[in-house]
Amino acid sequence: MALRHTWAVALFGVDGALVEIEADVRQGGIPSVQLLGLPDAALQESKNRVRSAIRNCQEEWPQRCVTLALSPAALPKVGTSYDVALATAVLAGAEQIPSNRLHGTVFFGELALDGRIRSVRGLLPGLLAARREGMSRAVVPMEGLAEAQLVDGIEVLGADHLREVIAWARGQSELEQEPVSESVSESESGPDLADVLGQPEARWALEVGAAGGHHLLMVGPPGTGKTMLARRLCGLLPEPSTQAALEITTIHSVAGQLPAGSPLITAPPFVAPHHSISISGLVGGGAGLAKPGAVSQAHRGILLLDEACEFGAKRLEALRTALEDGEIRLSRRDGTLRYPSQFQLVLATNPCPCAPARDVDCQCSPQTRRRYLGKLSGPLLDRVDLRVRMRPVTAMSLHTGGEPETSEVVRKRVAEARAAAAERWSEHGWQSNAEVPGPVLRREFALPKKVTALLDRGLETGAVTARGADRCLRVAWTLSDLDGSLRPEADHVAAALEFRDRRSS
Structure with a gap:
């Protein structure tokens, strides 16, 4: 022995x-x-x-x-x-x-x-x-x-x-080196953007969000297409790079969620937890060493919080660190773990608890509406770049404007904008405008005063915070990329500021 x-x-x-x-x-x-x-x-x-x-x-x-x-x-x-x-x-x-x-x-x-x-x-x-x-x-x-x-x-x-x-x-035989081949059915194409009726502002916000990696808030009555639009966002995003695909696969491997037969995940993940999810299920946790939560499973992809106001303030506030740092740090009895969580957040909510099809039919008092939407705190909304109000779908909106654009058409524009951003930030290692720190935009890529005049006025009047101003600049660069411009103009900055000025109540 x-x-x-x-x-x-x-x-x-x-x-x-x-x-x-x-x-x-x-x-x-x-x-x-x-x-x-x-x-x-x-x-x-x-x-x-x-x-x-x-x-x-x-x-x-x-x-x-x-x-x-x-x-x-x-x-x-x-x-x-x-x-x-x-x-x-x-x-x-x-x-x-x-x-x-x-x-x-x-x-x-x-x-x-x-x-x-x-x-x-x-x-x-x-x-x-x-x-x-x-x-x-x-x-x-x-x-x-x-x-x-x-x-x-x-x-x-x-x-x-x-x-x-x-x-x-014992040297009596050799082990297998080739996996057993499994018949994997061809994946069906995802839901198409052409399925969504009307909502030109929301469709444009979705395209801008896909092109720049920006977080998005959609507010509107039920049945107007908020969830439909959010579920079509992944179809507008480019495929992850090899390194990003390995990062996604690693997290899903730890979570035990790898699909059989195709271990490498080559598409942006889409995670949409129910509003009854616990804080541990959302950001990660568990006994002993913590397991990855929904925010980490959505790494390099989309995290949809449908009916966001129903999640409650504690769950929503738990997202703030992940949105700012791109990772979650979980301290437990057996040690501190770090899970990557660089996701794109999409919030969808009704304007009030009764959620009528038309605002004139709302039975909620102003205090009730404020209390309901107040679950989306100011610090959390300050980290959301794009806010859009959904229109009620009417018979007029179904038959005007011609055929809606498909996801393939929009995806091409998004890919061109993403390529322009990646080339511009290649020396720094950033892939999208949403990743660029504010100091870099204000110093190395500062815009002329006449371009940022409206944004400066918003800062003076308190209509936008310093963090909000940085995020406006990022959106302006994305709008510029979609237009094919070398640098943002005053109109791009004004449009970016309008996205943040939209009232969600």
Whole structure:
């Protein structure tokens, strides 16, 4: 009997740390199993899973004192992804399998009692951490092999059963390197903008928001197309870059929401939580180490809060830090995690609780209307670049103005505007106008006084805050890109200011 080593990965948000598993199998004393290194309840139970899996693979469980140590010892270990690494460590320590193939290999997978290897969350960030730490090979559940192969620079092998891993360690067979092909139906085209009737101002605001990555608020009676417009915003956005797609996929891997058969997410995510969602579900949380919430799952995509005023002030105010910093920091008992949350926020709400089809039919008092919309606080609205009032749909608006533009037509204009912005900000690494800090717009890309005269007047009268003025400049640059101009003109600044001056009550 001897001391042997295997490796696993501990996840902390979208980051990972390599964990060395030492197995010391010694004669003498009462047969026992000790698991050291701050395991949580699920990992503590792995002793029984591993013992049953080894026995059901027709292998002998060592009737000796087995000590399993997970290092670094002070690092909390959470989850069931350590099972396969623990099993191979015990078998190697009992000298039932050789240890030469275990060097430089990291193991992922939860064991069933019969030895089947089940998939685990966070495979992609775990492999990225293993590669960063210099590991050369990884053994993963067969279900996650397609996801694992997104990581270059590390050999990835797949296994369905612990027997396969044991035979591979003994040199009796090789593990799979190609994922099982699954028939994936072609994705249908998303909802089209042409389905929305009327609403020219809201359609224009949606196009501006897509071109510059700006947050959007739509206020209007029910049935006017607020939700329809919001759900068509993703169809106007460009496909994420390779790096952005990996970021999106990593978060969904940690959340356990990767679609089967197509592990790499190549479209902007669209997340629309119900208004009864908890604060933890919205921004992230949970016992032990916090899980990603809706704001992180919408990273590089759209977060729609439909019926926004029904969410309540506490949930809405929890968004402010994410909107400003582009990430969420969650402090819990076991540590502080950081999840990226660079999303585009879309708020849709009725103007009052009774929400009549026409304003003249409203039964709410002015105080009730103010109290209802007051759930959207000033600091939160100050971070929303575009505010638009929806028109009631009438018979006149259905038959005037010709055929509405399709998403494909608008997407081309958005792509041209996005390309112009990306080229302008390429030296700084920004991809859209919404990412540009205010000081840069005021100093390096300052506009002439005659162009910003109306905005200066708004600052003097208190109609707009300093943060609001910066956001007006960003929208002005987006309007300029859509017009094909090199720099914003006074009309662009005035239009940007009008978007913020629109009353939402």
